[in-house]
Amino acid sequence: MRVTTKLFATLRRGRFDIDTFDLPEGATVDDIITKLGIPENEVTLIFVNGRRADRATQLADGDSVALFPPVGGG
């Protein structure tokens, strides 16, 4: 299945802004994070098709995933 992934802020560094790639059926958001080599604590906001999701969310063909890092400074 084809899934589009959009990365935000620092997650883009050395990766991409937006990309579409093939994943095996039944893949989850966690599989994308692992595939991209993003350390566990660097993603805290996950959206699939604009709706809040989490690492365990199962993906379907045509889904769009957005990943954000945490921001906490003031």
Add this chain to the structure above:
Amino acid sequence: MKELNDFLSKNAQGDLIPWQAQVQAAEELGLSLRDVEKAALTLNLLPARYQRNRQTISTADQLKLFESKVAVIGCGGLGGYIIEELSRLGVGTIKAVDPDVFEEHNLNRQVLCRVSNLGKSKARAAEVRVHEINPAVKVIPIKDAFSRYNGMKLLEDIHVVADALDNVPTRIDLARVCETLEIPLVHGTIGGWYGQVTTQWPGEGTIQKIYRDCAETQGVERTLGNPAFTPAVIASLEVAEICKALLDQGTSLRQRMLFINMLDMEIDEIQVC
């Protein structure tokens, strides 16, 4: 009071009260500038300093802002600009909460920080600065850290709270206290080229939703730091949200968050519900 009202009516230029007249009224009648400002606004006269607020903020709304109490939690990068803008806007009471003193590494971005106040209290600096800009505004400086233990007391009687904190756990505590007290919380946070803004209204639990998967105390700012422009941008968006919440105008960032990327100049809106 009649004496003051007569003085103001006599010295009004159109419906504006010049600063000089405000000062003279206070001196001659033994009142505070704050008393005079309130009396002027109540008479539907606008202190001339606010004349460029007009069309955006009516005199009746200016009185509403004058009677409003906003707590700014954190007086660093975000908090400094928020306090500066609230005082120029004419918000009558600002509670400025921060346990820290200024350090050299604050000079790159914290508008309240200057060479001459290094080592001095940030909360107290807020009071000094506001007094220079708008002496009719009352600042209540609190040199203490916000916590779940003192939060209820600190936010008593506050209409809107500004989140200008620098860490995630205290922010979650602040959001919980605001939920309990049913106070709107305008959230802003920054890191490097990036920032985010939203407003948590009572019962919506927005901040906890945003940070529910964040086990860390800090975010990207830990490695990126914060340059001069990011706090200014995010603080200004927060103040716009505060102003609207106080005046019940416009459309709030309710259950949606702006994520701002100043490196690529992108603004994304995220649904938080």
